[in-house]
Amino acid sequence: MTKGTPVAIADTETTQWIRRFHPSAASSTRLVCLPHAGGSASFYYPVSQKLAPAVDVVAIQYPGRQDRLRDQGVPDIERLADHIADELARLTPKPTVLFGHSMGAAIGFELALRLERAGAGAVELVASGRRAPSTTRPERVHLLGDDAIIAEMATLNGTSGAVLADEEILRMSLPALRNDYRAIETYRAPADRRLRTPITVLTGDADPKTTMAEAEAWRGHTEGEFRVEVYPGGHFFLAEHQDAVRAQLTRALAAGRTAV
Incomplete structure (x- = not known):
């Protein structure tokens, strides 16, 4: 975190x-x-729609996409x-x-560390669809050609069919996607x-990106309470289990209210 007094945001x-x-x-x-x-x-957006206004839902917009399309990407999780x-x-x-999914879970872990160091630790980290930070695989998608990256997106079902069918939008999103793959x-x-x-x-339970052993390995990264919740489905299982995922978030948020 940078030094100095930050300008407050309402x-x-x-x-x-x-x-x-x-x-x-x-x-x-x-x-x-x-x-x-x-x-x-x-x-x-759907999470915000369900939890607001009782919860201040803050969604992070990384550079290089949508209204930040012209902003330089950050190919490093810690940065x-x-x-x-x-x-x-x-x-x-x-x-x-x-709450982070896939790459967002790894960022959430590093973010939680920074919040703790600043004396503003989070109530809980909910890490979705990502193996533990210390586990490794020989992944090199960010070094492949555009067609291979598109194929990876289609395999994981993380991008809507409309985007995959629109070549212009797809090509515009590729630099950010390659940047993100490099980072993770x-x-x-x-x-x-x-x-x-x-x-x-x-x-x-059928996520090709995370085995049960890799999910359980998160246990070694906290001195606090730990749990694993398993759902039927692949890498984007949360799309099929929105109510169950939201229940986990509601439970964690309720713990935060109790702790105040």
Whole structure:
């Protein structure tokens, strides 16, 4: 995190990094949503729609996509976490749950570390669709050609059919997607990098990106409470189990209210 006194952001404001689809000054807790590789803040619109106005749902918009298409991407998970931590430092303090899917789970882990160091630790990290930070695989999608990256997107079902069918939109999104793949595929965390923050892991039982052993390995990254919740489905299982995932978030947010 950078030094200096940050300029405060009101509970109803949006910024370059922060999107609030249903802003409310009356919220008592905050949910910070971190998208997957190639994803955008709008992925979490349905979450905001269901949880607001009781919850301040803050969706992070990474550079290089949608209205930030011209912004230079950040091909490094830890640097992304630095930027986001700086933004969150400008918000009114509230009990906060971090929720990240796939690449967003790794960013959430690094973000939780930064919040702890700043004395503003999160209530819980909900890490979805991602193996533990210290586990590694020889992934090199970011080095492949455009067609191979598109094929990867189609395989994981993380991009709507409309986007895949529109070549112009698809080609515009490829630089951000390649950047994100570079960031997550080159990310490494030592096994002894631990949070005090509790961690809940959500995983699909047929996710090609996360085995059960890799999901359980998150246990070694927290000194707090730990749980794993398994759902039927692949990498984007959460699209099919929105109510169940939202129930996990509601439980974590309720714990934050109780802790106040």
